[in-house]
Amino acid sequence: MSGYRYATRAEILGASIYDHEPDAIVLNSGLAYPPLLPDVIREATEAARSHVEETLQYGPLMGIDDLRDEVVRFVAEDEVRCSRENILITYGAKNALDLALRVFVEPGDRVITTRPTYMTALQIIRSHQAPVLDIGQDNEGFLTDELEEKLKRLRANGEPVPKLLFDVPDFHNPTGITTSLPRRRKMLELAREFGFVILEDDPYRRVRFEGEPVAPLKALDDDAESVVISLGTVSKILAPGLRVGWAIGAPEVVKRMSRQKADGGSNPFTQRMVTELMRGNKLSKHIADIAAQMRLHRDAMTESLREFLPDAGVRPPQGGYFLWATLPSGIDGDTLAATARKHGVEVSSGRLSYPNEYPRNRLRLAFSFVGPDHIREGVRALGGVYDDLKKQEKNNGV
Amino acid sequence: MSGYRYATRAEILGASIYDHEPDAIVLNSGLAYPPLLPDVIREATEAARSHVEETLQYGPLMGIDDLRDEVVRFVAEDEVRCSRENILITYGAKNALDLALRVFVEPGDRVITTRPTYMTALQIIRSHQAPVLDIGQDNEGFLTDELEEKLKRLRANGEPVPKLLFDVPDFHNPTGITTSLPRRRKMLELAREFGFVILEDDPYRRVRFEGEPVAPLKALDDDAESVVISLGTVSKILAPGLRVGWAIGAPEVVKRMSRQKADGGSNPFTQRMVTELMRGNKLSKHIADIAAQMRLHRDAMTESLREFLPDAGVRPPQGGYFLWATLPSGIDGDTLAATARKHGVEVSSGRLSYPNEYPRNRLRLAFSFVGPDHIREGVRALGGVYDDLKKQEKNNGV
Numbered sequence: 001m002s003g004y005r006y007a008t009r010a011e012i013l014g015a016s017i018y019d020h021e022p023d024a025i026v027l028n029s030g031l032a033y034p035p036l037l038p039d040v041i042r043e044a045t046e047a048a049r050s051h052v053e054e055t056l057q058y059g060p061l062m063g064i065d066d067l068r069d070e071v072v073r074f075v076a077e078d079e080v081r082c083s084r085e086n087i088l089i090t091y092g093a094k095n096a097l098d099l100a101l102r103v104f105v106e107p108g109d110r111v112i113t114t115r116p117t118y119m120t121a122l123q124i125i126r127s128h129q130a131p132v133l134d135i136g137q138d139n140e141g142f143l144t145d146e147l148e149e150k151l152k153r154l155r156a157n158g159e160p161v162p163k164l165l166f167d168v169p170d171f172h173n174p175t176g177i178t179t180s181l182p183r184r185r186k187m188l189e190l191a192r193e194f195g196f197v198i199l200e201d202d203p204y205r206r207v208r209f210e211g212e213p214v215a216p217l218k219a220l221d222d223d224a225e226s227v228v229i230s231l232g233t234v235s236k237i238l239a240p241g242l243r244v245g246w247a248i249g250a251p252e253v254v255k256r257m258s259r260q261k262a263d264g265g266s267n268p269f270t271q272r273m274v275t276e277l278m279r280g281n282k283l284s285k286h287i288a289d290i291a292a293q294m295r296l297h298r299d300a301m302t303e304s305l306r307e308f309l310p311d312a313g314v315r316p317p318q319g320g321y322f323l324w325a326t327l328p329s330g331i332d333g334d335t336l337a338a339t340a341r342k343h344g345v346e347v348s349s350g351r352l353s354y355p356n357e358y359p360r361n362r363l364r365l366a367f368s369f370v371g372p373d374h375i376r377e378g379v380r381a382l383g384g385v386y387d388d389l390k391k392q393e394k395n396n397g398v
Numbered sequence: 399m400s401g402y403r404y405a406t407r408a409e410i411l412g413a414s415i416y417d418h419e420p421d422a423i424v425l426n427s428g429l430a431y432p433p434l435l436p437d438v439i440r441e442a443t444e445a446a447r448s449h450v451e452e453t454l455q456y457g458p459l460m461g462i463d464d465l466r467d468e469v470v471r472f473v474a475e476d477e478v479r480c481s482r483e484n485i486l487i488t489y490g491a492k493n494a495l496d497l498a499l500r501v502f503v504e505p506g507d508r509v510i511t512t513r514p515t516y517m518t519a520l521q522i523i524r525s526h527q528a529p530v531l532d533i534g535q536d537n538e539g540f541l542t543d544e545l546e547e548k549l550k551r552l553r554a555n556g557e558p559v560p561k562l563l564f565d566v567p568d569f570h571n572p573t574g575i576t577t578s579l580p581r582r583r584k585m586l587e588l589a590r591e592f593g594f595v596i597l598e599d600d601p602y603r604r605v606r607f608e609g610e611p612v613a614p615l616k617a618l619d620d621d622a623e624s625v626v627i628s629l630g631t632v633s634k635i636l637a638p639g640l641r642v643g644w645a646i647g648a649p650e651v652v653k654r655m656s657r658q659k660a661d662g663g664s665n666p667f668t669q670r671m672v673t674e675l676m677r678g679n680k681l682s683k684h685i686a687d688i689a690a691q692m693r694l695h696r697d698a699m700t701e702s703l704r705e706f707l708p709d710a711g712v713r714p715p716q717g718g719y720f721l722w723a724t725l726p727s728g729i730d731g732d733t734l735a736a737t738a739r740k741h742g743v744e745v746s747s748g749r750l751s752y753p754n755e756y757p758r759n760r761l762r763l764a765f766s767f768v769g770p771d772h773i774r775e776g777v778r779a780l781g782g783v784y785d786d787l788k789k790q791e792k793n794n795g796v
Contacts, residue, residue: 266641
């Protein structure tokens with residue numbers, strides 16, 4: 001046999017974004033801050049105790065009922081009204097996105113996202129061979145006018161209108177922007193008019209440093225004619241390694257998504273652990289601790305960028321895990337990220353967050369994983385790499 | 399919005415095979431026998447202890463190294479020689495099948511399977527919109543002559559040759575047949591000649607009641623020009639709820655499969671638990687206990703079928719979890735299964751295991767989940783339902 005005959009999608013995907021160099025300062029990944037990972041001995045023991053009845057058998061496709069009920073309670077704090085049958089438990093929000101794509105998207109169907117958008121979501125969308133219709137953002141978030149115009153043009157040309165929109169309306173990944181209430185209402189209006197479903201990916205909502213929350217799209221959705229599937233996860237509020245997330249949608253939709261799980265019911269063992277972690281009032285305290293810590297990280301990163309990379313344009317986000325930087329136009333994000341990696345600092349070139357065309361001079365920085373001192377050290381090293389590149393740039397220019 | 403616009407694959411999938419009626423005697427699912435589910439308190443505590451370093455962060459896409467090493471050791475007992483870089487950890491063998499399909503198969507590409515074959519594998523293959531080229535079985539297993547003839551015809555007609563073959567060569571699901579060594583060698587020869595990859599799904603291999611093992615296809619594979627991806631799981635030897643399985647293949651192939659994981663690295667928490675469960679020599683003892691118990695279940699089922707459903711043709715399998723029954727030609731498996739469900743016994747119509755055309759008079763019975771007494775009770779009830787159907791059949795005929 002002379003070589004493997006791969007499918008197209010196996011050729012598309014690039015390098016993994018999960019591999020890190022040992023001893024690197026990791027500023028390219030939304031990993032949890034290790035000192036705030038919860039002690040789970042009690043919950044693990046609890047899960048082990050129900051091994052026969054629940055945690056070591058195949059679990060139900062929709063997820064275990066107790067956890068679905070906890071999710072109902074959790075999102076009620078954000079005015080999302082739903083009941084157990086609206087909740088599908090998944091391996092994190094990424095898995096939920098994949099299941100939604102399986103349910104709605106054929107190869108060649110276009111998906112709507114912002115430009116830039118969450119880079120792993122783009123990888124998943126690409127693995128479905130779905131081209132992206134990209135829409136800009138401003139300070140108020142998702143540019144609904146641009147979307148409306150593009151959809152009208154598609155309709156006028158007799159072209160198919162996308163069936164799915166993916167967005168991160170709260171503390172957007174990577175830009176940190178929160179979409180305003182009027183824009184959210186307009187997104188819903190467009191979804192109803194043009195018949196698409198909105199995937200509202202909402203992992204960072206509770207990790208707020210300041211400012212007032214805006215109602216989730218799901219809370220503004222019409223129960224009878226639902227157009228929103230809300231995606232949630234415990235990755236940013238408890239621990240990514242538990243691999244537990246959820247989708248909230250019409251019972252018909254989440255049921256169809258559950259049937260697309262190739263691997264049987266998701267892991268019941270960690271579902272039980274998460275159920276125990278969500279019960280009682282310890283979770284809100286824990287989230288408050290995370291938000292307080294992430295605020296320190298954001299401040300450390302913003303301040304050190306101002307000090308060591310003053311040429312970069314930065315808008316400090318009011319919450320979340322990421323910071324988006326605009327470099328002077330001569331500087332290439334790919335080169336800066338690749339060179340920084342050699343110098344022990346890992347950052348993401350902004351290019352990875354763009355579905356189609358991209359500006360070369362953007363960077364995505366994650367401030368979640370390493371503490372303020374390491375953030376400062378990492379940004380200082382990044383600044384040094386930047387200064388060298390700028391000098392080369394100048395010399396090349398002469 | 400007037401109704402959802404689903405993708406084709408969301409319409410294809412039928413009812414879930416994971417939903418069971420309360421109090422039903424479940425003879426349609428390869429669930430674990432509850433009394434043999436292992437106590438995992440120690441392993442869960444161990445996993446909880448390494449929460450910061452390993453189990454609560456995103457895990458590596460390929461799986462945690464310690465577990466990959468345990469899998470290397472485990473399959474070495476079957477003469478499969480491989481090293482860590484050949485091992486990809488997944489959420490069970492089903493997830494591995496899905497990842498392999500993502501890597502090799504485009505919608506419309508044909509996949510080779512036996513007729514009948516593992517019903518959930520068929521669901522997964524269908525969700526990839528891949529038609530099936532089906533091949534028969536006899537007492538020696540996979541009919542390589544039929545495959546060769548069909549492949550030659552495709553080639554002669556200038557049609558594309560399938561890129562993937564899926565099979566369960568040991569204690570086949572559902573027929574229980576083990577493919578002979580000469581047939582295995584011929585399968586490999588055809589794979590090399592026609593350039594396809596063999597997915598060897600091997601969950602039941604160690605659950606042997608009698609007879610001598612045949613070398614796995616993976617052990618007969620050529621290391622330099624590998625054509626076999628072996629799929630394994632702890633679902634049938636430890637516990638399905640742990641959701642841990644693996645794929646063994648060329649490093650290039652398993653790496654590409656890892657990139658298709660939509661959901662980040664698989665759950666590191668249960669990976670650590672399984673690592674601890676596989677270490678030491680307790681696992682072989684545990685598997686021996688399972689095999690001894692499953693042998694009792696098989697015997698109870700075979701004997702009670704002979705007593706209560708003597709018209710059924712049954713070949714008792716030498717291992718595994720399933721028994722395949724041929725009913726007299728006037729009896730419809732769908733009707734029998736649906737009626738039995740109403741009488742508190744769940745069995746699978748053989749139709750579900752066929753990729754394309756199907757005989758109407760087959761049944762798949764799982765003997766893993768309920769003990770000998772319940773098996774007997776379930777088969778007695780099934781026999782009663784059968785007798786009623788036969789009477790109706792006769793009356794209709796008169």
